[in-house]
Amino acid sequence: MATHQINLVINKKIRKSGETYVTLYTNKELEIKIESSDTTFRYDKIKWQLEGNDIPIKAEHPEKISIKISPVVLLKEKNKLVVLDSLNKKIIDIEIRVYHHPYIVFDRKSTYKGEFLFDKGFEFTRLAKPEYYDTLHVGVTNNIYYAPVLGLNLNQTADINISKKDFPSFAKDDENFKVVIKASQDGFVKINGTDSLVLDANAFNNLSSITIKSEKNIGASSLHIYAYIPSINKKIGLLEYYCRAKEVRTVHLIYVKFKDESRYPSLDHNKLQNFLNTYSFNQLFLEMVVDTVHLGSSYKTTDFSGKISAYILQLLKTEKYGFMGFPAGIEVDYYFITNFDRGDVGGFHQTGDAGGVQTLWKGSAIGETQEEVTAHELGHWQGLPHTFRAFSATGDVQTIPAPFLWVTENEKGTRDNFMDYSVIRKTWFKFHLLNIKK
Numbered sequence: 001m002a003t004h005q006i007n008l009v010i011n012k013k014i015r016k017s018g019e020t021y022v023t024l025y026t027n028k029e030l031e032i033k034i035e036s037s038d039t040t041f042r043y044d045k046i047k048w049q050l051e052g053n054d055i056p057i058k059a060e061h062p063e064k065i066s067i068k069i070s071p072v073v074l075l076k077e078k079n080k081l082v083v084l085d086s087l088n089k090k091i092i093d094i095e096i097r098v099y100h101h102p103y104i105v106f107d108r109k110s111t112y113k114g115e116f117l118f119d120k121g122f123e124f125t126r127l128a129k130p131e132y133y134d135t136l137h138v139g140v141t142n143n144i145y146y147a148p149v150l151g152l153n154l155n156q157t158a159d160i161n162i163s164k165k166d167f168p169s170f171a172k173d174d175e176n177f178k179v180v181i182k183a184s185q186d187g188f189v190k191i192n193g194t195d196s197l198v199l200d201a202n203a204f205n206n207l208s209s210i211t212i213k214s215e216k217n218i219g220a221s222s223l224h225i226y227a228y229i230p231s232i233n234k235k236i237g238l239l240e241y242y243c244r245a246k247e248v249r250t251v252h253l254i255y256v257k258f259k260d261e262s263r264y265p266s267l268d269h270n271k272l273q274n275f276l277n278t279y280s281f282n283q284l285f286l287e288m289v290v291d292t293v294h295l296g297s298s299y300k301t302t303d304f305s306g307k308i309s310a311y312i313l314q315l316l317k318t319e320k321y322g323f324m325g326f327p328a329g330i331e332v333d334y335y336f337i338t339n340f341d342r343g344d345v346g347g348f349h350q351t352g353d354a355g356g357v358q359t360l361w362k363g364s365a366i367g368e369t370q371e372e373v374t375a376h377e378l379g380h381w382q383g384l385p386h387t388f389r390a391f392s393a394t395g396d397v398q399t400i401p402a403p404f405l406w407v408t409e410n411e412k413g414t415r416d417n418f419m420d421y422s423v424i425r426k427t428w429f430k431f432h433l434l435n436i437k438k
């Protein structure tokens with residue numbers, strides 16, 4: 001008996017018996033055709049079965065069938081397709097292996113120091129709703145996906161971690177899979193050096209991070225950087241993205257030597273300025289110009305013991321600027337650096353107004369730096385309140401002004417936000433960016 005070849009053809013490619021065909025659930029029809037090298041092969045005598053169930057064929061085209069790639073038709077991850085002859089003997093079979101759409105989660109690297117805004121505050125804030133964070137629905141159960149917020153200064157780059165969810169290892173063999181990562185408008189960012197990053201299944205499987213570079217300021221609004229699968233027209237990852245021109249703020253650091261002290265306090269203003277402009281206010285698109293003046297005070301340290309913050313600030317302010325105080329409406333902050341010891345309070349500042357006092361820096365048990373404390377206080381100057389609802393123990397922090405809302409019930413609820421307490425302060429939230437004092 002002469003041997004002859006019988007194969008299946010899917011997407012114009014020959015498949016041999018026992019092969020596996022991998023596909024995403026696309027809800028599209030997949031055409032599968034049988035081809036024999038034997039010219040006498042009786043196509044009208046064969047029978048197609050999927051998982052043991054007959055598949056209807058069209059009389060005029062018994063050589064091919066069509067299967068909808070949907071969870072309703074392909075019920076399991078592995079589905080056996082068999083072609084039988086008239087004696088119910090197997091001619092050829094293949095396995096169709098299917099998976100639901102994956103999605104990706106964007107995150108900052110563990111080495112992140114605050115070089116750019118990366119807000120994923122939805123993880124722990126009651127602001128986790130679409131009014132504050134953009135959303136998608138992803139996954140088999142269509143669960144809600146909150147978009148982190150990325151803010152880059154012009155020509156800045158950010159390496160962003162990519163975690164893939166629901167992408168089984170066999171999916172890397174899906175020859176039709178494609179993911180595109182791009183911005184909602186061209187010309188503003190490059191992703192791995194391109195406007196539109198296109199990945200096949202294998203490249204997607206190997207992807208662990210992307211580099212986003214800002215090319216152009218957007219202005220006040222944001223745009224989206226998203227990942228999507230064209231074959232099912234589905235977004236599977238989202239970042240909200242900001243890039244603005246910087247606004248300048250001037251800060252007078254006033255080093256205070258009280259009458260009973262022999263030296264001025266120490267705080268390296270170049271280091272501070274560099275920190276603010278590289279790891280803190282750069283995230284809010286502010287350029288901090290820090291200058292330094294000295295004040296030999298006529299007060300003694302003991303003149304302030306037991307006094308409230310507002311009293312201390314008023315006395316120092318009057319001594320430096322006179323009874324009328326600093327001219328109103330000028331975007332300059334006066335910030336007194338003192339060796340005044342007020343226990344564990346690092347400093348205090350009026351929310352939404354100029355004027356603050358930094359107290360004796362004694363180091364921090366959690367490794368927070370003096371620059372981070374200053375950034376927190378200058379955040380109050382920009383009108384930013386604490387992230388938590390509970391008042392501080394010292395009662396220095398006043399009611400959170402509109403349009404702010406508290407983010408967490410108690411302090412330390414946000415892990416690493418500049419306006420929280422007792423955390424390593426590294427980042428701001430989107431709602432800080434949108435509500436800084438203009």
Ligand SMILES: [Zn+2]
Binds near residue numbers: 376377380386397
């Ligand atoms: Zn504070």
